Amino acid sequence: MAPNSKAAKAFKTMGSMGYSGKVVKPVLKNLLKLYGNNWEFIEDENYRVLIDAIIESEDNKVARVTREQQNALSEGKPDESEPPLKRSKSNSQTDQRATSCHGSAHNDIVAIGDMRNKVENQAHGKKNMAESSSKLLQHEDMKPKVVRPKNHQDKGKNHGSPISHMGPEQTKETHMLSNDENDESVSSLISSKKRTITYETGDHSNSYQDPYNAVIESVPFDSLPNYMVPFSVVPPDPPRLLLEGGSCGSFPNAKENCSTFSDLIDLDAEEISDSKGKSSDLEGHHFECMDSEKFRSEEEENGVLNASKIDIATSSQREVKISLTYKSSYQSHFQAPSLESVLKQVDEKCVKSYKITLPGFSMLKLMKDMCECFLAACTTSNGTEQGIPKTVSKDGNPQAISVEGVDHQLTFCINSNILNGLLNYRNRTLIEVASQIPQGLGPIHMDLLRCHMRNFNVDGYKDKKIDRKILELDGLASSSAGMIIVQKQHSSNYVQDITKGQEAYRIPLINEINEEPLPTFYYIQHNVVYQNAYVKFLLARMSDDNCCSNCFGNCLSSEIPCACAGETGGEFAYMPGGLVKESYLESCISMNHDLQRHNLFYCKDCPLERTKDKRFSGKCKGHLVRKFIKECWYKCGCSMACGNRVVQQGITARLQVFMTPGGKGWGLRTLEDMPKGAFICEYVGEVVTNTELFERNMRNTGEKHTYPVLLDADWSSEGVLKDEEALCLDATSYGNVARFINHRCSDANLIEIPVEVETPDHHYYHLAFFTTRKVNALEELTWDYGIDFDDHRHPVKAFKCHCGSEFCRDRKSMKRRKLRS
Numbered sequence: 001m002a003p004n005s006k007a008a009k010a011f012k013t014m015g016s017m018g019y020s021g022k023v024v025k026p027v028l029k030n031l032l033k034l035y036g037n038n039w040e041f042i043e044d045e046n047y048r049v050l051i052d053a054i055i056e057s058e059d060n061k062v063a064r065v066t067r068e069q070q071n072a073l074s075e076g077k078p079d080e081s082e083p084p085l086k087r088s089k090s091n092s093q094t095d096q097r098a099t100s101c102h103g104s105a106h107n108d109i110v111a112i113g114d115m116r117n118k119v120e121n122q123a124h125g126k127k128n129m130a131e132s133s134s135k136l137l138q139h140e141d142m143k144p145k146v147v148r149p150k151n152h153q154d155k156g157k158n159h160g161s162p163i164s165h166m167g168p169e170q171t172k173e174t175h176m177l178s179n180d181e182n183d184e185s186v187s188s189l190i191s192s193k194k195r196t197i198t199y200e201t202g203d204h205s206n207s208y209q210d211p212y213n214a215v216i217e218s219v220p221f222d223s224l225p226n227y228m229v230p231f232s233v234v235p236p237d238p239p240r241l242l243l244e245g246g247s248c249g250s251f252p253n254a255k256e257n258c259s260t261f262s263d264l265i266d267l268d269a270e271e272i273s274d275s276k277g278k279s280s281d282l283e284g285h286h287f288e289c290m291d292s293e294k295f296r297s298e299e300e301e302n303g304v305l306n307a308s309k310i311d312i313a314t315s316s317q318r319e320v321k322i323s324l325t326y327k328s329s330y331q332s333h334f335q336a337p338s339l340e341s342v343l344k345q346v347d348e349k350c351v352k353s354y355k356i357t358l359p360g361f362s363m364l365k366l367m368k369d370m371c372e373c374f375l376a377a378c379t380t381s382n383g384t385e386q387g388i389p390k391t392v393s394k395d396g397n398p399q400a401i402s403v404e405g406v407d408h409q410l411t412f413c414i415n416s417n418i419l420n421g422l423l424n425y426r427n428r429t430l431i432e433v434a435s436q437i438p439q440g441l442g443p444i445h446m447d448l449l450r451c452h453m454r455n456f457n458v459d460g461y462k463d464k465k466i467d468r469k470i471l472e473l474d475g476l477a478s479s480s481a482g483m484i485i486v487q488k489q490h491s492s493n494y495v496q497d498i499t500k501g502q503e504a505y506r507i508p509l510i511n512e513i514n515e516e517p518l519p520t521f522y523y524i525q526h527n528v529v530y531q532n533a534y535v536k537f538l539l540a541r542m543s544d545d546n547c548c549s550n551c552f553g554n555c556l557s558s559e560i561p562c563a564c565a566g567e568t569g570g571e572f573a574y575m576p577g578g579l580v581k582e583s584y585l586e587s588c589i590s591m592n593h594d595l596q597r598h599n600l601f602y603c604k605d606c607p608l609e610r611t612k613d614k615r616f617s618g619k620c621k622g623h624l625v626r627k628f629i630k631e632c633w634y635k636c637g638c639s640m641a642c643g644n645r646v647v648q649q650g651i652t653a654r655l656q657v658f659m660t661p662g663g664k665g666w667g668l669r670t671l672e673d674m675p676k677g678a679f680i681c682e683y684v685g686e687v688v689t690n691t692e693l694f695e696r697n698m699r700n701t702g703e704k705h706t707y708p709v710l711l712d713a714d715w716s717s718e719g720v721l722k723d724e725e726a727l728c729l730d731a732t733s734y735g736n737v738a739r740f741i742n743h744r745c746s747d748a749n750l751i752e753i754p755v756e757v758e759t760p761d762h763h764y765y766h767l768a769f770f771t772t773r774k775v776n777a778l779e780e781l782t783w784d785y786g787i788d789f790d791d792h793r794h795p796v797k798a799f800k801c802h803c804g805s806e807f808c809r810d811r812k813s814m815k816r817r818k819l820r821s
């Protein structure tokens with residue numbers, strides 16, 4: 001790119017972060033001078049160096065002005081009458097200046113000097129970083145402990161040295177270990193959030209890169225296979241936020257919830273030292289997590305009446321609220337800052353300290369998300385955790401109806417305020433709901449009931465369907481109706497949530513068919529990159545032509561398609577409402593149905609052939625060139641056209657893992673009706689090279705595998721692909737719920753569509769599953785793995801297909817079936 005366009009791009013990017021050209025220009029000029037016009041350093045990690053330099057320069061300006069004002073006022077003496085908060089702020093700025101600028105008056109220049117050190121360190125330092133990090137791990141005290149997990153189904157197998165995740169006291173954050181010392185191609189997003197997940201394979205220590213900050217909650221259902229024994233390296237305890245417990249008033253365990261929350265986010269970690277209630281006194285400002293009653297009485301006891309509360313964020317229906325409560329014993333000095341100014345400071349801190357440079361990111365948004373997540377957690381938790389909500393009958397008395405089920409107690413509660421005189425229908429509602437519960441499902445769980453409740457029509461309610469909100473357990477909030485299932489006992493093969501809270505909704509697992517042991521894997525929400533798999537993202541390589549850096553909100557409602565649509569033929573892939581567009585979906589389906597009619601690429605030197613067993617050598621059989629949905633989410637502000645669907649939104653469908661009756665093992669089903677084109681989930685696993693996959697298969701012959709997915713789109717367009725560039729997803733040991741989706745030949749109800757988020761080179765992409773037709777509640781979800789049952793080249797030996805489709809391609813299975821019939 002010509003220098004001018006590079007400069008223009010830098011200005012544009014900084015502009016999108018709120019920095020004017022006037023601010024950017026001198027800093028950029030200094031940096032260019034410093035690096036001898038080498039743009040690489042400046043563009044690296046989405047202009048991280050530039051952002052740092054601008055922030056430092058801005059800070060220095062503020063500090064200089066403050067110092068000048070102070071000098072003018074008091075000729076160097078501290079201003080005792082200054083409000084404590086202000087003093088604290090200016091002090092901290094002064095301190096900051098002192099450390100970052102080494103006392104120089106020429107702050108900007110020295111700040112850049114600091115940047116030079118940083119960049120020099122960057123230039124030489126990746127190796128050092130890797131070395132010191134690995135040294136760090138070798139140090140006895142720092143070395144993560146290896147703990148053997150509980151192993152219920154360990155039928156005497158030798159599993160090497162399986163380890164569970166470390167407890168917080170054992171965790172150590174490590175620097176990212178770059179696989180490539182010269183690697184300059186890691187996006188700021190990735191690098192700012194990337195953690196090293198280390199695991200041991202006998203005597204070697206290897207590293208994982210977790211591109212989406214996936215805190216890999218290692219959740220062993222059982223022991224892991226012996227070839228690799230991962231553990232997660234979790235960052236130090238997150239800082240804390242102060243919450244006002246009264247906001248959780250509708251929840252009986254509000255205080256517990258609050259104290260959990262208090263461990264989440266900090267407004268200023270340096271200034272708060274204690275996680276439990278009695279936090280440090282910040283110039284008279286206590287930050288605490290307690291319920292409002294307690295807060296008030298303590299206030300009164302202390303004779304401090306100046307307690308106030310600012311509401312920061314709420315969930316959409318205001319069921320959950322985050323508030324900031326503050327008090328001051330220095331009443332005369334205290335001036336409450338505006339919420340806006342506080343949030344601005346926090347946003348700046350996010351950029352500066354935590355390097356969050358995502359366009360569109362704001363603390364406020366995060367807080368709102370937190371409220372929604374809290375609500376989701378409440379509405380997906382069982383009643384024993386949250387308690388039974390208080391309900392009010394028509395006459396104002398609390399009412400609850402209970403029905404004993406097989407394994408559960410169902411409590412249905414209606415608030416008269418909402419149903420407004422319709423309590424007469426209460427019993428009937430309950431009876432009808434109960435009759436809709438399918439028989440033979442064993443442990444009835446809330447998700448299932450909820451989905452039946454959703455479409456329930458209450459007579460007398462003006463023939464309107466009951467608002468989904470009302471019935472979806474929002475009744476936990478005092479102002480609505482709801483029901484709650486109190487689980488009395490679990491059947492032996494029932495897991496309440498295989499995701500352990502990682503997804504927005506719980507995904508239960510149930511086995512009513514046989515005694516098959518629980519599956520053995522670690523649930524992860526996002527892909528993890530194994531060792532040297534080539535997943536390198538260079539933001540600078542993503543051209544703005546195909547990205548909508550200026551988009552905001554729902555682009556689907558605009559008449560002219562934005563640039564995101566460029567990749568999908570000038571049209572958006574999604575419809576308003578979020579479903580994949582019918583025409584686009586149909587073309588993907590027909591492409592998968594009839595491979596031969598569509599373009600297949602034939603590798604000259606097929607990575608599969610290079611890695612597979614020599615006994616089966618042969619020519620490349622061709623790889624399908626797929627249609628992509630491009631999701632330029634890190635640059636794009638669209639909330640509907642892209643970005644929101646796969647990586648950001650996550651799973652929103654109510655799903656359940658169940659034991660299939662047809663010999664296919666575990667399967668996945670939906671608990672609610674899904675329309676055609678609905679996003680179900682992403683296929684998540686370890687991103688490994690084909691070479692690695694092949695080696696794993698060789699080491700683990702006879703072990704159970706999930707079916708790996710080749711990320712083979714466009715392989716051959718590269719000519720010859722390096723081994724580390726030929727990627728696939730292996731969800732055997734690390735995966736999400738998609739690892740349970742079984743295969744069905746040709747007429748599966750899901751289709752996988754590649755979604756390109758970070759890199760336009762088609763080597764790495766996300767695989768998202770969308771429904772190919774309307775799918776009814778309780779139907780098994782299936783996708784066509786694309787197996788040629790006569791071809792034995794696939795990394796994993798094909799299974800005997802029990803898909804039951806009339807289009808089944810497994811001829812042996814078909815023969816068997818015919819013989820049987």
Ligand SMILES: C[S@@+](CC[C@H](N)C(=O)[O-])C[C@H]1O[C@@H](n2cnc3c(N)ncnc32)[C@H](O)[C@@H]1O
Nearest residue numbers: 664665666706707739740742743799801802803
């Ligand atoms: C991605 S996993 C699906 C989950 C798997 N059923 C389980 O129990 O974990 C793929 C594996 O499921 C089994 N499977 C999937 N579809 C099948 C089918 N149509 N017929 C028989 N087995 C199938 C095969 O063992 C296959 O290797």
